[in-house]
Amino acid sequence: MVKKYWLVKSEPAEFSIEDLAQSKNKTTCWDGVRNYQARNFIRDEMKIGDEVLFYHSNTDPNAVVGYCKVVKETYTDHTQFDPDNKHYFPKANPENPPWVMVDIKLVKMFKNRVTLSAIKENYKLKDMKLVQRGNRLSVMPVTNKEFDEILKMGNIN
DNA sequence: GCCAACGTTGGC
DNA sequence: GCCAACGTTGGC
Numbered sequence: 288m289v290k291k292y293w294l295v296k297s298e299p300a301e302f303s304i305e306d307l308a309q310s311k312n313k314t315t316c317w318d319g320v321r322n323y324q325a326r327n328f329i330r331d332e333m334k335i336g337d338e339v340l341f342y343h344s345n346t347d348p349n350a351v352v353g354y355c356k357v358v359k360e361t362y363t364d365h366t367q368f369d370p371d372n373k374h375y376f377p378k379a380n381p382e383n384p385p386w387v388m389v390d391i392k393l394v395k396m397f398k399n400r401v402t403l404s405a406i407k408e409n410y411k412l413k414d415m416k417l418v419q420r421g422n423r424l425s426v427m428p429v430t431n432k433e434f435d436e437i438l439k440m441g442n443i444n
Numbered sequence: 445g446c447c448a449a450c451g452t453t454g455g456c
Numbered sequence: 457g458c459c460a461a462c463g464t465t466g467g468c
Contacts, residue, residue: 322451345466421449423465
């Protein structure tokens with residue numbers, strides 16, 4: 288099976304990589320995704336062992352701040368049934384819940400955070416979905432090359 | 445805070 | 457099925 292590579296976005300005010308580092312086993316369920324395209328990636332393509340860039344959005348500076356591994360594959364996102372949860376989805380049918388999630392575990396925080404502007408300046412990364420116009424997906428695929436280039440820029444070693 | 449670019453909703 | 461209105465994302 289071929290390993291895939293991903294990028295997930297999170298607003299650090301909601302859930303930052305520091306929060307992930309302090310989570311039990313440095314692992315969290317990636318709940319709250321409410322976009323069908325992103326859901327399809329999570330449900331159909333994210334597999335255990337896939338590697339995931341962790342991106343901070345809506346902050347200053349926006350940046351890839353580390354990377355993770357998928358440690359649990361698609362299962363029901365319980366928050367869709369919880370009226371008190373921000374991501375409550377009243378139309379969710381318990382028989383066939385639309386929203387799923389995976390668990391990701393922190394592998395490494397970057398020494399050098401890879402900012403959005405640095406990504407835009409790197410011609411090797413010009414095709415990343417992240418920097419393409421109008422892209423709002425919170426979960427998106429990246430290529431093996433893009434993933435390696437970001438790790439290099441992050442100076443993980 | 446602004447606003448472009450989307451995605452979703454709901455009337456028809 | 458169309459499409460206007462509305463809500464959200466997310467960079468700046």
